Amino acid sequence: xxxxxxxxxxxxxxxxxxxxxxxxxxxxxxxxxxxxxxxxxxxxxxxxxxxxxxxxxxxxxxxxxxxxxxxxxxxxxxxxxxxxxxxxxxxxxxxxxxxxxxxxxxxxxxxxxxxxxxxxxxxxxxxxxxxxxxxxxxxxxxxxxxxxxxxxxxxxxxx
Amino acid sequence: xxxxxxxxxxxxxxxxxxxxxxxxxxxxxxxxxxxxxxxxxxxxxxxxxxxxxxxxxxxxxxxxxxxxxxxxxxxxxxxxxxxxxxxxxxxxxxxxxxxxxxxxxxxxxxxxxxxxxxxxxxxxxxxxxxxxxxxxxxxxxxxxxxxxxxxxxxxxxxxxxxxxxxxxxxxxxxxxxxxxxxxxxxxxxxxxxxxxxxxxxxxxxxxxxxxxxxxxxxxxxxxxxxxxxxxxxxxxxxxxxxxxxxxxxxxxxxxxxxxxxxxxxxxxxxxxxxxxxxxxxxxxxxxxxxxxx
Numbered sequence: 001x002x003x004x005x006x007x008x009x010x011x012x013x014x015x016x017x018x019x020x021x022x023x024x025x026x027x028x029x030x031x032x033x034x035x036x037x038x039x040x041x042x043x044x045x046x047x048x049x050x051x052x053x054x055x056x057x058x059x060x061x062x063x064x065x066x067x068x069x070x071x072x073x074x075x076x077x078x079x080x081x082x083x084x085x086x087x088x089x090x091x092x093x094x095x096x097x098x099x100x101x102x103x104x105x106x107x108x109x110x111x112x113x114x115x116x117x118x119x120x121x122x123x124x125x126x127x128x129x130x131x132x133x134x135x136x137x138x139x140x141x142x143x144x145x146x147x148x149x150x151x152x153x154x155x156x157x158x159x
Numbered sequence: 160x161x162x163x164x165x166x167x168x169x170x171x172x173x174x175x176x177x178x179x180x181x182x183x184x185x186x187x188x189x190x191x192x193x194x195x196x197x198x199x200x201x202x203x204x205x206x207x208x209x210x211x212x213x214x215x216x217x218x219x220x221x222x223x224x225x226x227x228x229x230x231x232x233x234x235x236x237x238x239x240x241x242x243x244x245x246x247x248x249x250x251x252x253x254x255x256x257x258x259x260x261x262x263x264x265x266x267x268x269x270x271x272x273x274x275x276x277x278x279x280x281x282x283x284x285x286x287x288x289x290x291x292x293x294x295x296x297x298x299x300x301x302x303x304x305x306x307x308x309x310x311x312x313x314x315x316x317x318x319x320x321x322x323x324x325x326x327x328x329x330x331x332x333x334x335x336x337x338x339x340x341x342x343x344x345x346x347x348x349x350x351x352x353x354x355x356x357x358x359x360x361x362x363x364x365x366x367x368x369x370x371x372x373x374x375x376x377x378x379x380x381x382x383x384x385x386x387x388x389x390x391x392x393x394x395x396x397x398x399x400x401x402x403x404x405x406x407x408x409x410x411x412x413x414x415x416x417x418x419x420x421x422x423x424x425x426x427x428x429x430x431x432x433x434x435x436x437x438x439x440x441x442x443x444x445x446x447x448x449x450x451x452x
Contacts, residue, residue, distance in 0.1 A: 098182075101182060101186065102182065105182065105183065105186050113186075113189065117186070117189045117190045117193060118193055120190045121190050121191075121193035121194050124190075124194065124198065124202070125194055125195065125198050126198065128201070129201060129202060129204045129205040132202070132205055133205055133206070138205060138206050138209075139206065140205075140206060141206050141207045142204070142206070142207065142210075147204055150203055150204045150210065151204055153363075
Protein backbone atom coordinates (compact mmCIF):
# COMPACT_ATOMS: atom_id res chain seq x y z
CA UNK A 1 0.00 0.00 0.00
CA UNK A 2 1.03 3.62 -0.41
CA UNK A 3 3.61 2.66 -2.96
CA UNK A 4 4.41 5.61 -5.17
CA UNK A 5 5.07 3.73 -8.37
CA UNK A 6 1.57 2.34 -8.57
CA UNK A 7 -0.21 5.35 -7.19
CA UNK A 8 -1.05 6.85 -10.55
CA UNK A 9 -2.76 3.72 -11.77
CA UNK A 10 -4.37 2.59 -8.53
CA UNK A 11 -7.94 3.41 -7.80
CA UNK A 12 -8.74 6.41 -5.62
CA UNK A 13 -11.32 6.19 -2.86
CA UNK A 14 -13.05 9.31 -1.64
CA UNK A 15 -13.87 9.55 2.04
CA UNK A 16 -15.52 12.21 4.11
CA UNK A 17 -14.70 12.77 7.78
CA UNK A 18 -17.31 13.67 10.39
CA UNK A 19 -16.38 17.35 10.17
CA UNK A 20 -16.96 17.42 6.44
CA UNK A 21 -13.43 17.27 5.11
CA UNK A 22 -12.96 15.16 2.01
CA UNK A 23 -9.98 12.87 1.51
CA UNK A 24 -8.78 11.05 -1.55
CA UNK A 25 -6.96 7.91 -0.60
CA UNK A 26 -5.42 5.18 -2.70
CA UNK A 27 -7.54 2.08 -2.65
CA UNK A 28 -4.69 -0.04 -1.35
CA UNK A 29 -4.40 2.22 1.70
CA UNK A 30 -8.13 2.50 2.22
CA UNK A 31 -8.54 -1.25 2.11
CA UNK A 32 -6.36 -1.59 5.21
CA UNK A 33 -9.59 -0.66 6.94
CA UNK A 34 -11.92 -3.61 7.16
CA UNK A 35 -14.80 -1.18 7.64
CA UNK A 36 -14.12 0.53 4.33
CA UNK A 37 -13.53 -2.85 2.71
CA UNK A 38 -16.95 -4.03 3.84
CA UNK A 39 -18.57 -0.80 2.72
CA UNK A 40 -17.04 -1.17 -0.72
CA UNK A 41 -18.18 -4.75 -0.95
CA UNK A 42 -21.63 -3.45 -0.12
CA UNK A 43 -21.38 -1.24 -3.16
CA UNK A 44 -20.66 2.17 -1.74
CA UNK A 45 -17.55 2.51 -3.86
CA UNK A 46 -18.84 4.91 -6.42
CA UNK A 47 -19.89 7.48 -3.88
CA UNK A 48 -18.08 9.38 -1.20
CA UNK A 49 -17.76 7.10 1.80
CA UNK A 50 -18.82 8.88 4.96
CA UNK A 51 -16.91 8.25 8.18
CA UNK A 52 -19.24 9.75 10.78
CA UNK A 53 -17.08 8.69 13.74
CA UNK A 54 -13.73 10.06 12.57
CA UNK A 55 -12.68 13.69 12.50
CA UNK A 56 -10.31 15.03 9.86
CA UNK A 57 -7.23 15.51 12.08
CA UNK A 58 -7.58 11.99 13.44
CA UNK A 59 -8.16 10.50 10.03
CA UNK A 60 -5.07 12.30 8.87
CA UNK A 61 -3.11 10.64 11.68
CA UNK A 62 -4.54 7.25 10.80
CA UNK A 63 -3.43 7.59 7.18
CA UNK A 64 0.02 8.76 8.26
CA UNK A 65 0.45 5.74 10.47
CA UNK A 66 -0.87 3.37 7.84
CA UNK A 67 1.85 4.64 5.54
CA UNK A 68 4.53 4.43 8.21
CA UNK A 69 3.44 0.93 9.03
CA UNK A 70 3.70 -0.07 5.38
CA UNK A 71 7.19 1.43 5.15
CA UNK A 72 8.49 -0.33 8.21
CA UNK A 73 7.58 -3.79 6.97
CA UNK A 74 10.71 -5.96 7.29
CA UNK A 75 12.59 -3.05 8.84
CA UNK A 76 13.28 -3.80 12.48
CA UNK A 77 14.81 -0.40 13.23
CA UNK A 78 11.77 1.47 11.98
CA UNK A 79 9.52 -0.94 13.78
CA UNK A 80 11.27 -0.12 17.04
CA UNK A 81 11.05 3.56 16.28
CA UNK A 82 7.34 3.41 15.61
CA UNK A 83 6.75 1.37 18.73
CA UNK A 84 8.61 3.90 20.85
CA UNK A 85 6.54 6.82 19.55
CA UNK A 86 3.56 5.75 21.60
CA UNK A 87 5.18 6.70 24.89
CA UNK A 88 5.64 10.24 23.67
CA UNK A 89 2.11 10.62 22.37
CA UNK A 90 0.56 9.11 25.48
CA UNK A 91 2.55 11.42 27.72
CA UNK A 92 2.00 14.61 25.78
CA UNK A 93 -1.49 14.08 24.46
CA UNK A 94 -3.47 11.10 25.76
CA UNK A 95 -6.67 12.41 24.27
CA UNK A 96 -5.32 12.35 20.75
CA UNK A 97 -4.11 8.85 21.47
CA UNK A 98 -7.56 7.97 22.69
CA UNK A 99 -9.18 9.42 19.58
CA UNK A 100 -6.70 7.67 17.34
CA UNK A 101 -7.31 4.35 19.05
CA UNK A 102 -11.06 4.79 18.75
CA UNK A 103 -10.77 5.62 15.08
CA UNK A 104 -8.52 2.63 14.45
CA UNK A 105 -11.00 0.43 16.25
CA UNK A 106 -13.93 1.89 14.33
CA UNK A 107 -12.16 1.63 10.99
CA UNK A 108 -11.04 -1.87 11.98
CA UNK A 109 -7.42 -1.63 10.88
CA UNK A 110 -5.64 -4.63 12.31
CA UNK A 111 -2.04 -3.50 11.88
CA UNK A 112 -2.68 -0.17 13.60
CA UNK A 113 -4.77 -1.83 16.26
CA UNK A 114 -1.80 -3.98 17.23
CA UNK A 115 0.48 -0.98 17.18
CA UNK A 116 -1.72 1.33 19.25
CA UNK A 117 -2.59 -1.44 21.72
CA UNK A 118 1.10 -2.16 22.14
CA UNK A 119 1.72 1.54 22.73
CA UNK A 120 -0.63 1.64 25.66
CA UNK A 121 0.60 -1.70 27.01
CA UNK A 122 4.21 -0.47 26.90
CA UNK A 123 3.14 2.77 28.51
CA UNK A 124 1.28 1.06 31.34
CA UNK A 125 3.78 -1.68 32.07
CA UNK A 126 5.73 -1.01 35.23
CA UNK A 127 3.71 2.03 36.27
CA UNK A 128 1.87 2.19 39.56
CA UNK A 129 -1.93 2.31 39.59
CA UNK A 130 -1.75 5.77 41.12
CA UNK A 131 0.44 7.11 38.33
CA UNK A 132 -1.76 5.51 35.70
CA UNK A 133 -4.85 7.15 37.15
CA UNK A 134 -3.08 10.46 37.13
CA UNK A 135 -1.75 10.17 33.58
CA UNK A 136 -4.91 8.81 32.01
CA UNK A 137 -7.24 10.84 34.19
CA UNK A 138 -9.02 7.80 35.53
CA UNK A 139 -11.07 8.30 38.66
CA UNK A 140 -10.35 5.97 41.56
CA UNK A 141 -13.85 4.75 42.35
CA UNK A 142 -12.86 2.29 45.07
CA UNK A 143 -13.55 3.04 48.68
CA UNK A 144 -10.34 3.08 50.75
CA UNK A 145 -11.44 -0.25 52.28
CA UNK A 146 -12.00 -1.87 48.90
CA UNK A 147 -8.68 -0.63 47.62
CA UNK A 148 -6.86 -1.86 50.72
CA UNK A 149 -8.44 -5.27 50.29
CA UNK A 150 -7.34 -5.54 46.66
CA UNK A 151 -3.85 -4.45 47.57
CA UNK A 152 -3.70 -6.96 50.39
CA UNK A 153 -4.89 -9.80 48.20
CA UNK A 154 -2.39 -9.05 45.47
CA UNK A 155 0.51 -7.84 47.49
CA UNK A 156 3.03 -10.07 45.74
CA UNK A 157 2.59 -8.08 42.54
CA UNK A 158 3.43 -4.83 44.29
CA UNK A 159 6.67 -5.90 45.93
CA UNK B 160 -3.14 10.92 -0.21
CA UNK B 161 -4.57 14.15 -1.55
CA UNK B 162 -6.65 16.38 0.63
CA UNK B 163 -9.28 18.14 -1.39
CA UNK B 164 -10.61 20.68 1.06
CA UNK B 165 -8.69 23.87 1.49
CA UNK B 166 -8.68 24.10 5.28
CA UNK B 167 -5.22 24.63 6.72
CA UNK B 168 -4.12 21.51 8.54
CA UNK B 169 -4.58 21.98 12.28
CA UNK B 170 -1.26 21.75 14.06
CA UNK B 171 -2.67 20.95 17.44
CA UNK B 172 -5.25 18.34 18.16
CA UNK B 173 -5.89 19.64 21.64
CA UNK B 174 -9.05 21.39 20.62
CA UNK B 175 -10.86 18.14 21.24
CA UNK B 176 -12.77 17.70 24.39
CA UNK B 177 -10.71 16.40 27.25
CA UNK B 178 -11.97 13.12 28.56
CA UNK B 179 -10.81 9.87 30.02
CA UNK B 180 -9.03 7.28 28.00
CA UNK B 181 -11.75 4.73 27.62
CA UNK B 182 -12.21 1.96 25.09
CA UNK B 183 -14.61 -0.88 24.40
CA UNK B 184 -13.96 -4.06 26.36
CA UNK B 185 -12.40 -5.96 23.49
CA UNK B 186 -9.91 -3.16 22.89
CA UNK B 187 -8.99 -3.17 26.57
CA UNK B 188 -8.59 -6.96 26.46
CA UNK B 189 -6.25 -6.56 23.52
CA UNK B 190 -4.14 -4.11 25.54
CA UNK B 191 -4.22 -6.08 28.79
CA UNK B 192 -3.29 -9.28 27.00
CA UNK B 193 0.07 -7.70 26.17
CA UNK B 194 0.96 -7.10 29.79
CA UNK B 195 2.85 -9.36 32.18
CA UNK B 196 0.72 -10.92 34.86
CA UNK B 197 2.20 -8.81 37.67
CA UNK B 198 1.15 -5.61 35.91
CA UNK B 199 -2.34 -6.98 35.42
CA UNK B 200 -2.69 -7.89 39.06
CA UNK B 201 -1.50 -4.43 40.06
CA UNK B 202 -3.90 -2.76 37.65
CA UNK B 203 -6.85 -4.39 39.33
CA UNK B 204 -6.60 -1.53 41.80
CA UNK B 205 -6.75 1.26 39.20
CA UNK B 206 -10.53 1.47 39.09
CA UNK B 207 -13.62 -0.71 39.24
CA UNK B 208 -13.90 -1.05 35.50
CA UNK B 209 -10.34 -2.29 35.14
CA UNK B 210 -10.85 -4.63 38.05
CA UNK B 211 -13.91 -6.06 36.36
CA UNK B 212 -12.21 -6.41 32.99
CA UNK B 213 -9.08 -8.05 34.36
CA UNK B 214 -11.17 -10.44 36.46
CA UNK B 215 -13.39 -11.29 33.52
CA UNK B 216 -13.58 -15.04 32.92
CA UNK B 217 -13.40 -14.71 29.18
CA UNK B 218 -10.34 -12.51 29.47
CA UNK B 219 -8.59 -14.86 31.88
CA UNK B 220 -9.19 -17.73 29.50
CA UNK B 221 -7.89 -15.67 26.61
CA UNK B 222 -4.86 -14.53 28.59
CA UNK B 223 -4.06 -18.07 29.69
CA UNK B 224 -4.35 -19.33 26.14
CA UNK B 225 -1.97 -16.63 24.99
CA UNK B 226 0.48 -17.13 27.82
CA UNK B 227 0.46 -20.82 27.06
CA UNK B 228 2.56 -19.87 24.08
CA UNK B 229 4.85 -17.59 26.06
CA UNK B 230 5.16 -18.87 29.59
CA UNK B 231 6.21 -22.17 30.89
CA UNK B 232 5.65 -23.34 34.40
CA UNK B 233 7.94 -26.14 35.27
CA UNK B 234 7.46 -28.48 38.16
CA UNK B 235 10.46 -29.79 39.94
CA UNK B 236 10.28 -33.52 40.22
CA UNK B 237 13.29 -35.07 41.88
CA UNK B 238 13.02 -38.78 42.33
CA UNK B 239 16.21 -39.82 44.00
CA UNK B 240 16.43 -43.57 43.78
CA UNK B 241 12.94 -43.94 42.43
CA UNK B 242 12.92 -46.55 39.72
CA UNK B 243 10.80 -44.43 37.43
CA UNK B 244 13.58 -41.89 37.02
CA UNK B 245 15.66 -44.36 35.07
CA UNK B 246 17.95 -43.01 32.47
CA UNK B 247 17.16 -42.96 28.81
CA UNK B 248 18.15 -41.34 25.58
CA UNK B 249 15.93 -38.83 23.85
CA UNK B 250 17.63 -39.35 20.53
CA UNK B 251 18.13 -35.73 19.60
CA UNK B 252 20.13 -34.91 22.72
CA UNK B 253 23.59 -36.39 22.47
CA UNK B 254 23.51 -37.49 26.07
CA UNK B 255 21.80 -39.89 28.42
CA UNK B 256 19.35 -38.11 30.63
CA UNK B 257 16.86 -38.53 33.42
CA UNK B 258 13.57 -36.71 33.23
CA UNK B 259 13.23 -34.47 36.23
CA UNK B 260 10.18 -32.46 35.40
CA UNK B 261 7.69 -31.88 32.65
CA UNK B 262 5.28 -29.20 31.72
CA UNK B 263 3.24 -28.11 28.74
CA UNK B 264 5.01 -30.39 26.37
CA UNK B 265 8.49 -29.67 27.66
CA UNK B 266 10.86 -31.88 29.54
CA UNK B 267 13.50 -30.88 32.03
CA UNK B 268 16.25 -33.45 32.04
CA UNK B 269 19.54 -33.84 33.82
CA UNK B 270 22.48 -35.50 32.21
CA UNK B 271 23.68 -38.77 33.67
CA UNK B 272 27.17 -38.24 32.32
CA UNK B 273 27.71 -34.61 33.25
CA UNK B 274 26.29 -33.73 36.66
CA UNK B 275 26.03 -30.05 35.80
CA UNK B 276 24.10 -30.35 32.56
CA UNK B 277 20.40 -29.62 32.63
CA UNK B 278 18.35 -29.63 29.48
CA UNK B 279 14.94 -28.17 28.91
CA UNK B 280 13.71 -29.54 25.66
CA UNK B 281 10.67 -29.99 23.52
CA UNK B 282 10.54 -33.56 22.30
CA UNK B 283 8.09 -32.52 19.61
CA UNK B 284 10.24 -29.93 17.88
CA UNK B 285 13.48 -31.38 19.21
CA UNK B 286 14.56 -27.97 20.40
CA UNK B 287 16.18 -27.47 23.71
CA UNK B 288 17.03 -24.66 26.12
CA UNK B 289 14.08 -22.46 26.94
CA UNK B 290 13.41 -19.64 29.32
CA UNK B 291 11.65 -21.33 32.12
CA UNK B 292 9.66 -20.45 35.17
CA UNK B 293 10.46 -22.95 37.85
CA UNK B 294 7.98 -24.13 40.36
CA UNK B 295 8.79 -26.38 43.23
CA UNK B 296 6.43 -28.58 45.08
CA UNK B 297 7.69 -31.19 47.46
CA UNK B 298 4.94 -33.20 49.04
CA UNK B 299 6.24 -34.66 52.27
CA UNK B 300 6.17 -38.40 52.14
CA UNK B 301 3.95 -38.64 55.17
CA UNK B 302 1.36 -37.16 52.79
CA UNK B 303 0.00 -35.08 55.61
CA UNK B 304 -0.94 -31.48 55.16
CA UNK B 305 -0.26 -28.66 55.62
CA UNK B 306 1.99 -28.30 52.66
CA UNK B 307 2.85 -25.35 50.59
CA UNK B 308 3.70 -24.75 47.03
CA UNK B 309 6.65 -22.59 46.04
CA UNK B 310 6.54 -20.89 42.69
CA UNK B 311 9.42 -19.02 41.20
CA UNK B 312 8.64 -16.18 38.88
CA UNK B 313 11.41 -15.42 36.45
CA UNK B 314 10.06 -11.97 35.68
CA UNK B 315 10.36 -10.78 39.26
CA UNK B 316 13.07 -13.24 40.28
CA UNK B 317 11.14 -13.96 43.43
CA UNK B 318 9.67 -17.01 45.05
CA UNK B 319 6.09 -16.94 46.16
CA UNK B 320 4.61 -19.29 48.70
CA UNK B 321 1.13 -20.60 48.13
CA UNK B 322 -0.12 -22.07 51.37
CA UNK B 323 -3.17 -24.27 51.37
CA UNK B 324 -6.22 -22.46 52.57
CA UNK B 325 -8.67 -23.93 55.03
CA UNK B 326 -11.22 -25.10 52.46
CA UNK B 327 -8.86 -27.66 51.02
CA UNK B 328 -6.69 -28.41 54.01
CA UNK B 329 -8.50 -31.70 54.60
CA UNK B 330 -7.15 -33.10 51.38
CA UNK B 331 -4.28 -35.51 51.22
CA UNK B 332 -2.21 -35.64 48.12
CA UNK B 333 -2.02 -39.14 46.78
CA UNK B 334 1.64 -39.92 47.02
CA UNK B 335 3.77 -42.17 44.96
CA UNK B 336 1.36 -42.61 42.12
CA UNK B 337 0.95 -38.91 41.82
CA UNK B 338 2.94 -36.08 40.47
CA UNK B 339 2.49 -32.40 40.20
CA UNK B 340 1.05 -31.54 36.88
CA UNK B 341 1.07 -28.21 35.10
CA UNK B 342 -1.35 -27.17 32.43
CA UNK B 343 -1.42 -23.58 31.34
CA UNK B 344 -1.15 -21.54 34.48
CA UNK B 345 -2.60 -24.08 36.85
CA UNK B 346 -1.03 -26.87 38.85
CA UNK B 347 -2.87 -30.11 39.53
CA UNK B 348 -2.64 -32.91 42.05
CA UNK B 349 -4.69 -35.98 42.67
CA UNK B 350 -5.89 -36.34 46.25
CA UNK B 351 -6.59 -39.46 48.29
CA UNK B 352 -10.29 -38.69 48.23
CA UNK B 353 -10.40 -38.85 44.42
CA UNK B 354 -10.55 -35.14 43.91
CA UNK B 355 -8.22 -33.05 41.85
CA UNK B 356 -6.60 -30.23 43.69
CA UNK B 357 -5.93 -27.19 41.52
CA UNK B 358 -3.74 -24.21 42.19
CA UNK B 359 -4.70 -21.49 39.78
CA UNK B 360 -1.54 -19.42 39.59
CA UNK B 361 -3.23 -16.66 37.69
CA UNK B 362 -6.02 -16.00 40.14
CA UNK B 363 -4.01 -17.34 43.05
CA UNK B 364 -6.75 -19.55 44.28
CA UNK B 365 -6.97 -23.18 45.26
CA UNK B 366 -9.81 -25.19 43.87
CA UNK B 367 -11.04 -28.71 44.14
CA UNK B 368 -12.64 -30.44 41.20
CA UNK B 369 -14.30 -33.80 41.04
CA UNK B 370 -13.20 -36.58 38.77
CA UNK B 371 -15.25 -37.39 35.71
CA UNK B 372 -18.15 -39.63 36.66
CA UNK B 373 -16.99 -42.41 34.33
CA UNK B 374 -14.08 -43.12 36.61
CA UNK B 375 -15.03 -41.45 39.84
CA UNK B 376 -15.86 -44.65 41.66
CA UNK B 377 -12.65 -46.43 40.95
CA UNK B 378 -9.71 -46.60 43.29
CA UNK B 379 -7.64 -43.59 42.29
CA UNK B 380 -4.35 -45.08 43.32
CA UNK B 381 -4.84 -48.16 41.28
CA UNK B 382 -6.65 -46.88 38.28
CA UNK B 383 -6.08 -43.18 38.09
CA UNK B 384 -2.49 -42.23 37.91
CA UNK B 385 -3.24 -38.70 36.88
CA UNK B 386 -0.16 -37.20 35.44
CA UNK B 387 -1.51 -34.31 33.52
CA UNK B 388 -4.33 -31.99 34.29
CA UNK B 389 -6.65 -32.94 31.54
CA UNK B 390 -5.50 -36.40 30.77
CA UNK B 391 -6.55 -39.41 32.69
CA UNK B 392 -5.10 -42.83 32.27
CA UNK B 393 -7.56 -45.46 33.16
CA UNK B 394 -8.06 -49.12 32.35
CA UNK B 395 -5.40 -48.98 29.72
CA UNK B 396 -7.33 -46.33 27.92
CA UNK B 397 -5.97 -42.90 27.46
CA UNK B 398 -8.71 -40.36 27.78
CA UNK B 399 -8.39 -36.72 27.12
CA UNK B 400 -10.85 -34.76 29.13
CA UNK B 401 -11.44 -31.06 29.30
CA UNK B 402 -12.68 -29.16 32.25
CA UNK B 403 -14.59 -26.29 30.80
CA UNK B 404 -15.39 -23.06 32.53
CA UNK B 405 -18.44 -24.75 33.94
CA UNK B 406 -16.21 -27.26 35.67
CA UNK B 407 -17.63 -30.11 33.73
CA UNK B 408 -15.67 -32.91 32.19
CA UNK B 409 -16.04 -33.57 28.53
CA UNK B 410 -14.54 -36.64 27.00
CA UNK B 411 -12.80 -35.37 23.90
CA UNK B 412 -10.81 -38.37 22.89
CA UNK B 413 -10.11 -41.92 23.81
CA UNK B 414 -7.25 -44.10 22.73
CA UNK B 415 -6.64 -47.70 23.63
CA UNK B 416 -3.11 -47.91 24.91
CA UNK B 417 -2.70 -51.39 23.52
CA UNK B 418 -2.98 -49.90 20.08
CA UNK B 419 0.05 -47.71 20.76
CA UNK B 420 2.50 -50.30 21.86
CA UNK B 421 2.97 -53.43 23.90
CA UNK B 422 5.92 -52.02 25.76
CA UNK B 423 3.87 -49.45 27.59
CA UNK B 424 3.89 -49.95 31.28
CA UNK B 425 1.18 -48.16 33.07
CA UNK B 426 3.08 -46.16 35.71
CA UNK B 427 5.51 -44.63 33.26
CA UNK B 428 3.32 -42.40 31.16
CA UNK B 429 2.36 -39.96 29.99
CA UNK B 430 5.41 -37.83 30.55
CA UNK B 431 3.93 -34.57 29.50
CA UNK B 432 1.50 -32.99 27.11
CA UNK B 433 0.76 -29.90 25.15
CA UNK B 434 -2.25 -28.84 23.15
CA UNK B 435 -1.97 -31.47 20.48
CA UNK B 436 0.22 -34.19 21.84
CA UNK B 437 0.73 -36.40 24.80
CA UNK B 438 4.26 -37.62 25.22
CA UNK B 439 4.55 -41.22 26.21
CA UNK B 440 7.50 -43.34 27.02
CA UNK B 441 8.17 -46.85 25.90
CA UNK B 442 10.10 -49.08 28.21
CA UNK B 443 11.39 -51.45 25.60
CA UNK B 444 13.71 -49.28 23.57
CA UNK B 445 14.12 -46.48 26.12
CA UNK B 446 12.91 -43.85 23.72
CA UNK B 447 10.82 -40.80 24.32
CA UNK B 448 7.90 -41.00 21.96
CA UNK B 449 5.05 -38.77 21.18
CA UNK B 450 1.55 -39.71 20.38
CA UNK B 451 -1.13 -37.47 19.03
CA UNK B 452 -4.49 -37.68 20.71
